[in-house]
Amino acid sequence: MAISMTEVAKSHIGKQIQGRGNALGIRVGVKTAGCSGLSYVLEFVDSLEETDHVFDQGDFSLVVDPKSLVYLDGTQMDFVKEGLNEGFEFKNPNMKNECGCGESFHV
Amino acid sequence: MDFTQNYFDLLKVSQGFFIDKGVLSANYRDLQKTFHPDKSANKPASEQRTAVQFAGYINTAYETLLSPVERATYLLLLAGEVIDDQSTTVNDGQFLFLQMEWRESLAEIKSDRDADSAEELLEALLVTVKQAFAELEVAFSQQYVDKEFLEAKNTIAKMQFVVKMLKEIDSAEAALFD
Amino acid sequence: MALLQISEPGQSPEPHANEKKRAVGIDLGTSNSLVATAHGSLLNAGGAGEGSDGRVEVLSDELGNQLLPSVVRYISHADSRSTVVGQQAKIAAAEDALNTIFSVKRLMGKHVDDVNNANQHAFPYEFFQRPDGVVAINTAHGPKTPVEVSAEILSVLAERGRHALGGELDGVVITVPAYFDDAQRQATKDAARLAGLHVLRLLNEPTAAAVAYGLDKQDAGVIAVYDLGGGTFDMSLLRLSKGVFEVLATGGNSSLGGDDFDHAIMEWVCTELSLDSQALTPTEERQLLIVACDLKEGLTENISHTCVYQQHSICLDRDQLANIIDPLIQTTIRSCKRVLRDAKIEKNEINHLVMVGGSTRNLRVRERIGEFFERPPLVDIDPDKVVAVGAAIQADILVGNKPDSDLLLLDVLPLSLGLETMGGLVEKVINRNTTIPVVKAQEFTTFKDGQTAMSIHVLQGERELVDDCRSLARFELRGIPPMVAGAAHIRVTFQVDADGLLGVSAMEKSTGIESSIVVKPSYGLDDESIAQMITSSFEYAQTDIAARALREQQVEASRVIESLSSALADNGRALLTDEEYQYLSGLIVELEALAQQSSGDDIKSMIDRIGKESEGFAARRMDVSIKQALSGKTLDDAMS
Numbered sequence: 001m002a003i004s005m006t007e008v009a010k011s012h013i014g015k016q017i018q019g020r021g022n023a024l025g026i027r028v029g030v031k032t033a034g035c036s037g038l039s040y041v042l043e044f045v046d047s048l049e050e051t052d053h054v055f056d057q058g059d060f061s062l063v064v065d066p067k068s069l070v071y072l073d074g075t076q077m078d079f080v081k082e083g084l085n086e087g088f089e090f091k092n093p094n095m096k097n098e099c100g101c102g103e104s105f106h107v
Numbered sequence: 108m109d110f111t112q113n114y115f116d117l118l119k120v121s122q123g124f125f126i127d128k129g130v131l132s133a134n135y136r137d138l139q140k141t142f143h144p145d146k147s148a149n150k151p152a153s154e155q156r157t158a159v160q161f162a163g164y165i166n167t168a169y170e171t172l173l174s175p176v177e178r179a180t181y182l183l184l185l186a187g188e189v190i191d192d193q194s195t196t197v198n199d200g201q202f203l204f205l206q207m208e209w210r211e212s213l214a215e216i217k218s219d220r221d222a223d224s225a226e227e228l229l230e231a232l233l234v235t236v237k238q239a240f241a242e243l244e245v246a247f248s249q250q251y252v253d254k255e256f257l258e259a260k261n262t263i264a265k266m267q268f269v270v271k272m273l274k275e276i277d278s279a280e281a282a283l284f285d
Numbered sequence: 286m287a288l289l290q291i292s293e294p295g296q297s298p299e300p301h302a303n304e305k306k307r308a309v310g311i312d313l314g315t316s317n318s319l320v321a322t323a324h325g326s327l328l329n330a331g332g333a334g335e336g337s338d339g340r341v342e343v344l345s346d347e348l349g350n351q352l353l354p355s356v357v358r359y360i361s362h363a364d365s366r367s368t369v370v371g372q373q374a375k376i377a378a379a380e381d382a383l384n385t386i387f388s389v390k391r392l393m394g395k396h397v398d399d400v401n402n403a404n405q406h407a408f409p410y411e412f413f414q415r416p417d418g419v420v421a422i423n424t425a426h427g428p429k430t431p432v433e434v435s436a437e438i439l440s441v442l443a444e445r446g447r448h449a450l451g452g453e454l455d456g457v458v459i460t461v462p463a464y465f466d467d468a469q470r471q472a473t474k475d476a477a478r479l480a481g482l483h484v485l486r487l488l489n490e491p492t493a494a495a496v497a498y499g500l501d502k503q504d505a506g507v508i509a510v511y512d513l514g515g516g517t518f519d520m521s522l523l524r525l526s527k528g529v530f531e532v533l534a535t536g537g538n539s540s541l542g543g544d545d546f547d548h549a550i551m552e553w554v555c556t557e558l559s560l561d562s563q564a565l566t567p568t569e570e571r572q573l574l575i576v577a578c579d580l581k582e583g584l585t586e587n588i589s590h591t592c593v594y595q596q597h598s599i600c601l602d603r604d605q606l607a608n609i610i611d612p613l614i615q616t617t618i619r620s621c622k623r624v625l626r627d628a629k630i631e632k633n634e635i636n637h638l639v640m641v642g643g644s645t646r647n648l649r650v651r652e653r654i655g656e657f658f659e660r661p662p663l664v665d666i667d668p669d670k671v672v673a674v675g676a677a678i679q680a681d682i683l684v685g686n687k688p689d690s691d692l693l694l695l696d697v698l699p700l701s702l703g704l705e706t707m708g709g710l711v712e713k714v715i716n717r718n719t720t721i722p723v724v725k726a727q728e729f730t731t732f733k734d735g736q737t738a739m740s741i742h743v744l745q746g747e748r749e750l751v752d753d754c755r756s757l758a759r760f761e762l763r764g765i766p767p768m769v770a771g772a773a774h775i776r777v778t779f780q781v782d783a784d785g786l787l788g789v790s791a792m793e794k795s796t797g798i799e800s801s802i803v804v805k806p807s808y809g810l811d812d813e814s815i816a817q818m819i820t821s822s823f824e825y826a827q828t829d830i831a832a833r834a835l836r837e838q839q840v841e842a843s844r845v846i847e848s849l850s851s852a853l854a855d856n857g858r859a860l861l862t863d864e865e866y867q868y869l870s871g872l873i874v875e876l877e878a879l880a881q882q883s884s885g886d887d888i889k890s891m892i893d894r895i896g897k898e899s900e901g902f903a904a905r906r907m908d909v910s911i912k913q914a915l916s917g918k919t920l921d922d923a924m925s
Binding site: 136139140143144145146148149159160162163164166167169170277280281 | 306455456485486526527528529531622623626682683684691693694719720721722723780782783
Binding site for chain 1: 288289292296297
């Protein structure tokens with residue numbers, strides 16, 4: 001089971017963690033919500049849960065809870081710019097469809 | 108929203124008879140982009156009602172400034188001169204004679220059986236009448252600047268005559284083409 | 286997908302924090318109606334499928350049909366009543382002509398006299414005279430006003446919207462012909478109210494079409510929209526500039542459309558077959574209209590087309606069709622000329638000619654109108670759908686999903702508003718083609734000493750005489766302070782809102798007294814009638830539900846009776862004691878009696894009781910059948 005990220009994503013996360021200061025890393029995950037089932041979680045990590053999987057990314061840790069890992073296996077994180085917007089994008093091979101606005105998805 | 112605002116200030120064109128219609132229309136559209144009721148269609152009913160009134164006010168302002176006769180009348184009103192439709196009469200003999208001439212030509216054209224020649228004559232009459240209107244516009248503008256309000260009122264009355272004539276030509280044209 | 290930002294622990298935003306609102310655009314047409322939604326509105330994932338247009342989706346029913354025929358059939362049997370809308374109703378038109386309402390849009394906002402004066406032959410219904418002057422049609426469900434019939438159509442479309450968007454609608458935009466007068470617009474809004482919909486805006490059909498095209502083309506210029514539907518004709522000229530659509534002028538005929546082509550062709554068929562078109566039964570007439578419509582539509586593909594009516598074969602070719610419908614097309618061209626004059630636009634200034642409405646599929650129409658405007662018409666968006674697409678775009682904006690949108694529609698009043706003056710003449714207060722909203726005040730004075738009331742008659746139309754205009758309302762101004770003649774100054778304010786609907790208020794200026802106005806619409810449904818219709822529709826909804834529940838339980842009861850009786854006959858005697866046998870037989874008789882008359886609930890509890898009481902019998906029967914099945918076989922056989 002693995003989640004990968006592009007170099008651009010890594011460097012942006014690194015910078016943001018530096019900017020915030022004292023974060024263990026970032027947590028990615030999924031939660032149930034929205035019109036179409038699941039939505040992504042992307043947060044700084046201040047404390048770890050016992051069951052968390054921790055992936056070392058060099059400058060920081062990538063933290064995923066075991067349930068989310070099932071849905072996120074094989075996902076690649078990227079950082080992209082679209083016009084004036086920029087942010088992180090999840091390329092998730094498990095995703096079957098997403099709702100019109102792209103904020104939630106089905107697996 | 109100020110319902111007493113001068114139309115010229117509201118639409119941001121300088122107060123005077125000759126105005127830049129391109130600027131007028133562009134400013135009008137910008138105002139409506141902000142105040143039209145469509146912009147508050149999902150707001151409370153009271154806000155929508157105010158929007159209808161203010162958009163109505165903007166429309167009236169635009170329409171007034173767009174029409175030469177109404178614009179002229181409005182300028183005099185701002186100067187404190189009220190035009191009473193009933194009492195203003197035109198005493199200019201030469202102008203009245205011109206009026207009669209136009210009417211006669213129009214009546215002749217209407218009775219013309221040859222549509223092509225009627226169209227041509229109507230077009231010629233239209234050019235003449237439009238020319239006369241343009242001259243009245245220049246006259247009014249000068250009288251307004253010189254504050255000769257009595258003469259200016261007289262000019263507006265003449266303009267109204269000419270506008271009526273233009274309408275009649277228009278409906279004669281309509282009858283011709285239908 | 287949406288781009289994500291890193292959040293503080295536990296602060297990941299809920300998806301759809303900026304929840305999109307649910308809004309649809311409805312094209313309530315004479316022949317067909319449609320509903321569409323813009324993708325800005327929340328589309329149920331996978332619910333509706335991808336539309337042909339990238340941004341707007343025309344919603345379809347479960348069979349995939351986007352067009353909903355604007356046909357409503359009222360069915361009534363002894364014990365139940367139901368309403369059928371759309372294709373199912375249309376199919377039954379010939380067999381149940383009196384209860385199957387077609388083209389109800391042509392009756393919207395009409396007075397009884399309008400229908401009597403018009404070619405009544407166009408409507409094969411029995412009309413009912415309401416005291417308020419509103420037209421009503423006698424149906425199997427009693428008299429129905431066009432507002433109620435339209436509400437049925439709107440309800441079906443709204444349900445499609447709810448299904449696709451996954452919940453109650455926040456608002457709808459309903460399109461109306463640009464040339465609809467105040468009464469017709471008001472009737473449309475009343476229908477929406479009856480259907481429980483929140484109307485964001487009544488949008489003129491040609492304007493909606495221009496929006497659908499204009500957003501594609503993204504440029505500035507003059508757009509001419511020629512909209513010939515089933516029963517209405519509109520012509521509008523618009524100027525597009527930086528997202529603002531300014532209607533320059535509009536005109537048309539709110540009772541001219543493809544229906545009239547069908548009637549003209551039907552008259553021709555009658556002449557060919559030596560039938561008296563005035564002496565047809567409603568069913569014959571409906572059948573002949575179907576033939577006429579087939580002939581017309583067949584000629585879109587072929588040079589000539591043949592149909593059969595009662596063993597007579599009828600052949601029509603394109604030249605003959607042109608002869609039949611050219612006079613009607615000519616009428617529309619006259620309107621086009623007037624609109625060009627009103628807008629002070631020359632034909633060569635027009636950048637795009639847009640064709641809208643099913644009747645513009647007619648090749649003769651395209652040919653003649655293309656000739657008149659000296660340019661080929663734009664037909665890239667399906668002429669049936671283009672209005673709904675434009676309405677959906679506007680609905681999405683009005684409901685608040687696109688706060689940054691540049692799009693703005695500046696529409697106009699289609700017909701002048703005026704007041705009755707001395708001698709039955711009409712004095713115009715607001716001219717046609719004035720941009721709306723518009724607010725105009727007019728002053729009135731008393732003409733008698735001590736006069737405390739006066740009556741004002743508001744009319745709509747272009748003609749000089751009161752009798753030739755549509756009477757909208759009579760207003761009574763009361764409570765004017767008694768003064769000498771001419772001293773009171775009553776300021777009456779007329780306001781036309783962005784829907785094109787009129788409102789009036791009045792005030793006596795010298796005293797500042799707000800005169801009490803008794804608004805008495807010349808005709809049209811008052812609030813009370815509408816409230817009553819809403820209540821009665823609920824009432825019937827309940828009896829309808831009760832009737833359906835009863836029918837279902839009756840079906841279930843007869844199934845239970847059937848199976849228990851046959852079980853008893855099969856081996857009841859063998860498996861049951863006499864007492865048990867009598868008891869179960871008694872229950873059957875009881876259920877039979879209940880099913881004849883009782884309520885669904887009573888039947889249901891009896892069915893449940895029989896289910897319980899016969900459990901033992903059923904178990905014994907099961908044992909027997911297992912034994913029978915196993916006898917003479919090995920266990921392996923039985924298990925495989």
